[in-house]
Amino acid sequence: MPEQIDGSTLLELARSARDLAYAPYSHFHVGAALQTKDGLVFPGCNVENAAYGLCNCAERTALFSAMAAGCKPGDFSAIAVIADTPEPVTPCGSCRQVLAELCPADMPVLLANTAGSTRQTTVEALLPDGFRLVLAG
Numbered sequence: 001m002p003e004q005i006d007g008s009t010l011l012e013l014a015r016s017a018r019d020l021a022y023a024p025y026s027h028f029h030v031g032a033a034l035q036t037k038d039g040l041v042f043p044g045c046n047v048e049n050a051a052y053g054l055c056n057c058a059e060r061t062a063l064f065s066a067m068a069a070g071c072k073p074g075d076f077s078a079i080a081v082i083a084d085t086p087e088p089v090t091p092c093g094s095c096r097q098v099l100a101e102l103c104p105a106d107m108p109v110l111l112a113n114t115a116g117s118t119r120q121t122t123v124e125a126l127l128p129d130g131f132r133l134v135l136a137g
């Protein structure tokens, strides 16, 4: 695998991405940074909408941006996520489902809060036994 940036640098990139969050409804700003096996990093922030159901999380912004730039499922090597929470922020169910489809099961997921607490988990640990479309017959 080409040169990878370390977890603390990836978290700093997520922290910078968080500054770009558009969250006028929740005022909850989230940043993400998604690293590819090729050594690229795609930032993500949450982007809200007056139609609340359209709000997009930082994690999915980063993943969809990477896919729009030509990345394919399995191309990713780590993601960092940060928000102003008492404990390191943890991805919502929708993001877990998208992570599970696009990222390796053992991919590290680095979670942090702005105060500096961190936790590391994996895609599989966040969504064990997740749904996959396997057609019968």
Ligand SMILES: O=c1ccn([C@H]2C[C@H](O)[C@@H](CO)O2)c(=O)[nH]1
Residues within 6 Å of the ligand: 023, 026, 028, 029, 030, 045, 046, 047, 048, 055, 056, 057, 058, 059, 081, 089, 090, 091, 092, 095
């Ligand atoms: O892991 C998370 C959790 C929440 N949000 C966003 C969605 C919404 O804009 C706001 C409040 O839920 O935070 C994220 O971006 N990532």
Ligand SMILES: [Zn+2]
Residues within 6 Å of the ligand: 057, 058, 059, 060, 091, 092, 093, 094, 095, 096
């Ligand atoms: Zn989410």
